[in-house]
Amino acid sequence: MLEVSDLSVTRGGVKLLEGVSFKLAAGQALVLRGPNGVGKTSLLRTVAGLQPALGGAIQFEPDGFAYASHADGIKATLSVEENLTFWAQIFGSNGVEAAMMAYDLRTLRERPAGALSAGQGRRLGLARLLVTGRPLWLLDEPTVSLDAEAVGMFARAIKAHLQAGGAALLATHIDLGLEDPTVLELSPYKAKTPVTDDFDEAFL
Amino acid sequence: MIALLIRDLKLALRAGGGFGLALAFFLIVVTLVPFGVGPDPELLSKIAPGILWLGALLACLLSLDRIFALDWEDGSLDLLATSPLPLEGVAAIKSFGHWLTTGLPLILAAPLFGVLMNLPATGFIPLILSLTLGTPALSVIGTFGAALTVGLKRGGLLLSLLVLPLYVPTLIFGAQVAQRGAEGLSITSPLLMLAGITCGTIALLPFAAAAVLKANLR
Structure with missing residues (x-):
């Protein structure tokens, strides 16, 4: 479903990761691990096509993924x-109904999203993944500000997604109780020679 | 794409959406000018077309930084960029939404404000015609400017400075149509130039806006 080979990732003109290669098949989850700043978010953004890769190749079915970042993209004045x-x-x-059911949002449906708590907002952001209907999920710290119960909802949603033939690439430090998640530790891929070759960055 | 347009219109109409801001600003300009230049009806009717166009342009400028900034702050822009919508389509819809919430109300209010400025009776139709043709260009150029400055904290000043020179041709020909119309002269050539500018910007700038958005999302 997703094949990444020899990928180099940059952030702000500094090379963070090099030689990252992995494969993700249907029904599989890959967990990215590594200390803060190692490049988990940048790797996810590169795979999502939001920033260009410095080198390497990313192959997946076009328009096959849904991306969820730290920000949920929720409009405060619109209801859930x-x-x-x-x-x-x-x-x-x-x-929409099924997604609201999965994250227990049905009682909040008329509530303006601006009046949700941080955890409820996050649940709404995760429910968005369910309505996309995309097979590959790219998730950046999906469990931030979720309580134990909501983490359980998320774990159930992701398991159901994998069973239905989906796949997920996620950066998280929490054990979600997935059956056999492949863990990719990113520290060994840390770039040895940070290079600045982004001309624009020199002026910023 | 219709969904995006409907969402933007909803957001504009709800609390804090900024709908009416442009209109209020336009009203302020038009009511303050007579206090500034004196209540001489002849002088007012002479400068009315220019002032009305300038007011509309500045009112338009006021709401530009909202086009992408809000979507950028809450992460929607990243999500839209990874959605099935092409960014060119997002930029085009955003311009159209901006025109519907600022340009269109300005056009509808212009005759009323024309009365406040003692605009000659012959000038009303050319004024409305020139605003109808010209304001879409203002929205599209503004969207391009907003795309250039998206992600900059408080980029409003830079946005205004970038967009102002691009607005000059539209202002010149738009005000020219209104001015010549008020004087009862032929308006064909400035009207054609104005239409040309609008068509050109609508055809080209959504692509440019999408390209700079892509670069800015990095």
Whole structure:
């Protein structure tokens, strides 16, 4: 489903990771580990195509992934249901009800998203993944600000997703109780020679 | 794409969405000018087309930094960039949404404000015509400017400075249409130039905006 070979990742003109290679098959989850600043977020953003890779190749089915970053992309003045419906329309799918059920958001459906707590907002952000209907999930610290119960909801959602033939690439430090997640420790891929070759960055 | 437009319109109409800000600013400019230059009806009717166009342009400028900044702050822009929508389409829809929430109200309010400025009766139709043709260009150019400055903290000043020179041709020909119309002269050539500018910007700038958005999302 996703094949990354010899990938080099940069952030702000500094090379963070080099020679990263892995494969992700349907039904599989790959957990990225490593200390803060090692390049987990940058790797995910590179795979998502939000920033260019310095070298290497990324192969996956076009338009096959959904990306969730630290920010949830929630509009404070829209209700929970309106937020989800918007993303369902953008991705041309339906499943708003099922997504709200999975994250126990049905009682909050009319609530403006700005009035949600941090954990509830995060649940809404994760529910967005379900309405995209995309097979590959790229998740950056998905469990931040979730309580134990909500982490359980997320673990169930991701297990169901994997069983349905999906795949997930996630950066997390929490053990989600996945059956056999492959763990990729990123520290060994740390770039030896940080190079600045981004011309623009010199002026910023 | 329609979903994005509907969402943007909803956001604009709800609390803190900024709908009406441009209109209020336009009203302020038009009501303050007579206090500044004196209440001479002849002088007012002479400068009315220019002031009305300038007011509309500045009102438009006021709301530009909202086009992408809010989506950038809450992460929606990243999510939109990884969604099935092409960024060119996102930029085009954002311009259209901006025009619907600022340009269109300005056009509708312009006749009323024209009365406040003692605009000659012959000037109303050319004024509305020139604003209808010209304000889409203001929104599209503004969207390009907003895409250039997205991600900069408080980039409003830079945005204004970048966009102002690009607004000059639209202002010149737009005000020219309104001015010549008010004087009862032929308006064909400035009107054609204005239409040309608008068509050109609509055709080209969404692509440019998408390209700079991609670079800015890194």
